[in-house]
Amino acid sequence: MKTRTAILFVCMGNICRSPTAEGVFRTRAQAAGLDLHIDSAGTHAYHIGNPPDPRSTRHAAARGYDLSAQRARKVAAEDFERFDYVLAMDHDNLEMLQRACPAQYRHKVRLFMEFASRSGSDVVPDPYYGGANGFDTVLDYIEDASDGLLAALRKT
Numbered sequence: 514m515k516t517r518t519a520i521l522f523v524c525m526g527n528i529c530r531s532p533t534a535e536g537v538f539r540t541r542a543q544a545a546g547l548d549l550h551i552d553s554a555g556t557h558a559y560h561i562g563n564p565p566d567p568r569s570t571r572h573a574a575a576r577g578y579d580l581s582a583q584r585a586r587k588v589a590a591e592d593f594e595r596f597d598y599v600l601a602m603d604h605d606n607l608e609m610l611q612r613a614c615p616a617q618y619r620h621k622v623r624l625f626m627e628f629a630s631r632s633g634s635d636v637v638p639d640p641y642y643g644g645a646n647g648f649d650t651v652l653d654y655i656e657d658a659s660d661g662l663l664a665a666l667r668k669t
Contacts, residue, residue, distance in 0.1 A: 517548055517549055517550045518547075518549050518550070518597050518598075518666060518669075519549070519550035519551075519552075519595060519596040519597050519598070520538065520549060520550070520551050520552075520596060520597065520598045520600065520662075521552050521553065521554060521588075521592055521595075521596040521598065521599045521600065522534035522535050522538070522551075522552070522553040522554075522600050522602070522625060523553065523554055523555065523556060523588055523599060523600065523601050523602065523606055523610060524553075524555060524556075524601075524602040524603070524606055524637075524639070525555055525556055525557050525559075525605070525606060525639070526555045526557055526559045526560045526585065526641075527553055527554050527555030527560060527585035527586060527587070528555075528560045528563060528564075528565050528566045528569065528585050528641075529565065529566050529568075529569045529639065529640055529641050529648075529651065530569075530602040530637050530639065530640070530651055530655070531553035531554065531555065531602060532553050532565040532569060532580050532583045532585070533565070533569050533572075533573055533578070533580065533651055533652065533655055534553060534600070534602070534625060534637070534655045534658075534659070535551055535552060535553035535580075535583060536573055536578040536579060536580040536583070537573070537578050537652070537655045537656055537659050538551055538655075538659045538662065538663075539551045540577065540578050540579075541656075541659050541660070541663060542663065545663055545667075547663070547666065547667075549666075550596075552596075553583065554585075554586050554587060554588040554589070554592065555585060555586070555587055555588065556587070556588055556606050556609040556610065557587065558587045559585075560585040561585055561586055561587060562584050562585060562586075563584065563585045564580075564581065564583065564584060564585075565580045565583055565585075566641065568640070568645065568648050569640075569648060569651075571648075572645070572648040572649060572651075572652060573652065576652055576656075588610065588613070590613070593613075593614045593615055593618040593621065593622075594615075594618060596621060597621060598621055598623065598662075599614070599618075599621050599622045599623070600623055600624070600625035600662075601622065601623070601624055601625065602624075602625055602626075602636060602637040602639075603624075603636040603637065603638075603639070604624070604635075604636060607622065607623075607624055610622045624636065625637060625655075625658050625662075626654065626658050627658075627661075628658045628659075628660075628661030628662040628664075628665060629654060629657040629658040629661055630657065630660075630661055631657045632653065632654045632657045632658070634654060637651055637654045637655060637658075638650060638651065638654075
């Protein structure tokens with residue numbers, strides 16, 4: 514029987530945004546004393562088994578977040594049952610998740626940025642093809658949404 518709240522962060526390849534969200538949120542949840550199951554996955558199988566993008570790892574480490582133990586995986590059918598929150602980084606991934614999700618679990622699938630209050634965006638932009646500043650923007654947005662998600666979890 515599941516006892517901990519379980520949260521899955523999802524982007525396309527599971528090497529930039531979702532592992533960053535997993536690392537940031539895990540660090541902040543632990544600091545808040547919350548016992549949660551936290552994971553990340555991708556909607557595509559491009560990078561299965563690979564570590565996060567070195568740029569994501571480097572930028573996260575500069576802010577005190579360790580992504581080094583993570584490995585990319587693809588969202589699995591059982592994730593929709595196992596996780597209480599399945600949080601997409603953008604609209605494309607949200608739509609893919611909604612199509613794959615059984616009807617009885619669709620209420621779990623949401624945009625991660627619904628929890629943000631300071632960023633002014635409803636998505637976490639993909640930094641993969643951009644410059645270094647994109648990875649810092651991703652961290653800014655993820656820290657904002659993580660704070661909001663933690664506040665929401667404390668209320669439940």
